[in-house]
Amino acid sequence: MITLAIDAMGGDFAPKTVIQGTIEALIANQNLNIYLYGIQSQIEDCLQNIFTTNILNSIKTRLKIINTPLYLPMNAKNIREAIRDNLPYSMLVALKDTANSKTSIDSFITAGPTQSLVLASYLIIGTLPSIKRISLALMFKSIDHRTRILTDAGANAEIKEENILDFVVCANFLAQTLLHIPNPKIKLLNIGTESNKGRNIDINIFKLLSNNPNINFQGNEEPNNFFNTEADILISDGFTANMILKTFKGTVEMYKRHLKQILTSNLCTQIISKIFLEKNIKKHFQQFNTDETGGAILLGLNKLIIKAPGNSTSNTFYQTINQTINLIKKNFLKKIIEKFQ
Incomplete structure (x- = not known):
């Protein structure tokens, strides 16, 4: 039991x-x-x-x-x-x-x-x-049906560079054990792909992860690639990750409301959307629902x-x-x- x-x-x-x-x-x-x-x-x-x-x-x-x-x-x-x-x-x-x-x-x-x-x-x-520091690991899916891990997803608004290694090691093990990915690709969420982008802490974390032979670090990832990244694990501080998640959710909700207004603007569009589009639209938005995979794990x-x-x-x-x-x-x-x- x-x-x-x-x-x-x-x-x-x-x-x-x-x-x-x-x-x-x-x-x-x-x-x-x-x-x-x-x-x-x-x-x-x-x-x-x-x-x-x-x-x-x-x-x-x-x-x-x-x-x-x-x-x-x-x-x-x-x-x-x-x-x-x-x-x-x-x-x-x-x-x-x-x-x-x-x-x-x-x-x-x-x-x-x-x-x-x-x-x-x-x-x-x-x-x-x-x-020394625990982190929140969120597993989410996208339109390619791959499951990815985001950590830290909100446990630590501010972090030290050495804390990141704790997050990475735990998330790496989670991906290997649960997602059966032998050598997970890891990327750092940042404002650009270049190694010198971001705050001082981001630059230092980039160097720290790049010099670690025990992980498969693939560099920086911009937030616009959040749902179609090649990475299996996205690394961030909790504040940044939380801002990205909430911004994305708000954008999706706004888009849904706007689309609903268009599809219900007159009787003709209401009938067409009800018969031909409703199921596919619902299925489409379901792919972007990070809540469907459950909760976040405290690693x-x-x-x-x-x-x-x-x-x-x-x-x-x-x-x-x-x-x-x-x-x-x-x-x-x-x-x-x-x-x-």
Whole structure:
């Protein structure tokens, strides 16, 4: 059996979307147990309002609600103090249970605040030997159907040059283990392809990666090639990567709205688009949805911690759970721990 801890209260649309995705995952995976952390009354209300008694009865032995009266808001601060004072926030209680070997929890998933999760995971779970900074690794697909990895996808707004090597080594291992790429191509996101482009730190990182014989570094990559890059792994600091992702998502949404206006401008275009174009257009935009592949993996920790998108729909959360199950089945955590011992 696989056992997951899930923060029911994390995310823009929690607890409803989290609970919907969680129950769908329990229905689809009979060998799955879930501890659901959050305000019990709200969780139970959602369960009763969304699912039938028959469905709830079918999964009740594999779902346990852990009542936590508090949850972290998206602008949460003072995480160190909250951990020190043992405050019953859903994310923190779940992380402590995940760190406890007696619970047999394989992984923790939350759509809660990223920086709170990063710091709390660092303090509660702890890092692998020699790892000083953890990073978020996001796996995404594009129109060529290849899966690529972006790291750091938001854990560290500012980094030191030596931290990049931690990110690269972990992401390289992720690509080899999960994507079965023997020698992943690695590129550094930058404003130009030349080696002297970017800030001083970008230039120094370029030199550092170029001089490392243990990785397949292919130089800089411009953001306009984000979705059709030859690289298997794109490297960046968390601030830059987050700006790129959010800019791209905003551009896609604007384009979708504009296209909808054109296709619904009159009755004739409405009929044509409904009959001939709707399915293909939906399929086209689905290729650019980075949420479809699930959440981002916190690399460099002693436990498997997954950050689901803050705006997760029930389907996004369902996909994140399936992604996590896949990581567990492939023994990713065990393999990366062995590598760093």
